[in-house]
Amino acid sequence: MSIIMSLNSGSSSCKAQLYQMPEEKVLCSALFERIGQSVGNITFELENAKHTDEVLLPNHKVAIEILLKLLIKHGVISSLDDISGIGHRIVHGGEKYKHSALFNAEVEADIEALIDLAPLHNPANLLGYRVMKELLPNVTQVAVFDTAFHQSMEPVSFMYPIPIEYYQKYRIRKYGFHGTSHLYVTSRARSILGEDQSRRLICCHLGNGGSLSAVKDGECVNTSMGFTPLAGIMMGTRSGDIDPSIMAYLAEKEELSAVKITDICNKKSGILGISQVSSDMRDIEEAINQGNKQAELARAMYVQRVGMTIGSYIAQLGGCDAILFTAGIGENSSIVRKLIIDSITDAFGVTLDDKKNSLRKQEIEISSVESKIKVFVIPTNEELVIAQDTYQLYSVN
Numbered sequence: 348m349s350i351i352m353s354l355n356s357g358s359s360s361c362k363a364q365l366y367q368m369p370e371e372k373v374l375c376s377a378l379f380e381r382i383g384q385s386v387g388n389i390t391f392e393l394e395n396a397k398h399t400d401e402v403l404l405p406n407h408k409v410a411i412e413i414l415l416k417l418l419i420k421h422g423v424i425s426s427l428d429d430i431s432g433i434g435h436r437i438v439h440g441g442e443k444y445k446h447s448a449l450f451n452a453e454v455e456a457d458i459e460a461l462i463d464l465a466p467l468h469n470p471a472n473l474l475g476y477r478v479m480k481e482l483l484p485n486v487t488q489v490a491v492f493d494t495a496f497h498q499s500m501e502p503v504s505f506m507y508p509i510p511i512e513y514y515q516k517y518r519i520r521k522y523g524f525h526g527t528s529h530l531y532v533t534s535r536a537r538s539i540l541g542e543d544q545s546r547r548l549i550c551c552h553l554g555n556g557g558s559l560s561a562v563k564d565g566e567c568v569n570t571s572m573g574f575t576p577l578a579g580i581m582m583g584t585r586s587g588d589i590d591p592s593i594m595a596y597l598a599e600k601e602e603l604s605a606v607k608i609t610d611i612c613n614k615k616s617g618i619l620g621i622s623q624v625s626s627d628m629r630d631i632e633e634a635i636n637q638g639n640k641q642a643e644l645a646r647a648m649y650v651q652r653v654g655m656t657i658g659s660y661i662a663q664l665g666g667c668d669a670i671l672f673t674a675g676i677g678e679n680s681s682i683v684r685k686l687i688i689d690s691i692t693d694a695f696g697v698t699l700d701d702k703k704n705s706l707r708k709q710e711i712e713i714s715s716v717e718s719k720i721k722v723f724v725i726p727t728n729e730e731l732v733i734a735q736d737t738y739q740l741y742s743v744n
């Protein structure tokens with residue numbers, strides 16, 4: 348038996364889960380929020396107990412030190428030596444990392460060099476690794492990349508039609524994100540349906556950020572996010588794909604820098620930008636129920652974009668065996684799932700069983716018996732993929 352930690356160190360939060368491997372048993376979960384702010388929040392969950400606390404979390408090191416103390420205090424481990432491996436979520440692994448990798452100086456330097464491409468994420472991810480290395484220097488540490496699953500895309504799917512020198516000089520291409528989620532959800536579908544019945548899958552990861560992937564025989568052939576997570580479908584606060592010349596036009600009209608316009612497209616656009624209500628689909632649904640037309644428009648735009656992306660992936664895959672919904676909206680909003688599927692029913696003959704679609708937070712097939720494409724809700728589990736990869740690399744080393 349080995350104890351493996353999956354760690355997601357974000358800019359102001361840190362999420363950890365401890366697994367007993369190879370049984371894949373979750374021993375505890377911890378969430379540290381508002382790191383660096385005046386008061387931080389800790390949520391620590393054991394199998395049948397949940398503790399919450401407000402405490403000063405000036406930096407990630409303090410948060411991780413508290414985490415390690417809590418693990419011992421609550422008897423999850425008896426000493427820090429019980430931890431065999433730590434898997435770190437790393438958002439950007441560029442073109443080099445097609446699989447997870449054992450951390451060493453080279454991997455660390457590569458992630459550092461990629462900060463340019465993921466300025467919000469890679470520094471925080473790296474910080475989690477560095478703190479752990481300082482506190483637990485002898486523990487195996489593994490980098491699990493969000494981009495790795497999408498590295499199977501062919502140039503025809505990942506290249507942008509701009510002068511090729513920009514790819515050659517700067518590696519400007521589609522990378523795709525949410526890879527561990529797409530991998531987990533499509534792997535689950537393949538084991539539920541059997542490989543022959545799941546050769547062509549479309550995975551819709553619809554959370555605050557959102558992306559779709561087209562997966563053929565277990566390999567990603569296309570995905571909606573791009574060079575950065577700003578591309579693809581409309582999201583909570585992100586615009587997704589827009590005419591690129593809007594950026595220069597707005598920069599001139601509003602006398603703003605390109606960086607500022609990109610920031611607006613990242614943080615003030617999407618569902619929030621159109622509705623002016625919220626980026627959260629729950630608030631949008633409530634506002635629609637109260638007759639808010641902008642909220643209704645925001646949801647309709649969101650639904651249309653997801654539906655059109657599914658349609659384009661059905662074309663690329665030459666058909667589709669199953670459409671999979673996951674993440675916050677995909678797992679919880681039966682109305683959004685229904686609207687998306689309704690928007691493509693006439694084109695593809697896919698329909699839902701409304702009763703099954705109304706169930707929440709469970710792995711379930713929700714298509715009707717007549718549907719030409721199966722539809723599933725599969726709750727994602729990125730932490731498990733991180734723990735599995737970490738355990739695997741720990742075991743062979």
Ligand code: AMP
Nearest residue numbers: 554555556627628629674675676679680
């Ligand atoms: P995630 O990024 O996967 O954590 O998803 C977060 C998003 O899921 C939130 O911002 C909401 O938009 C959405 N969400 C969560 N729960 C619900 C729900 N019950 N109904 C509709 N949307 C939800």
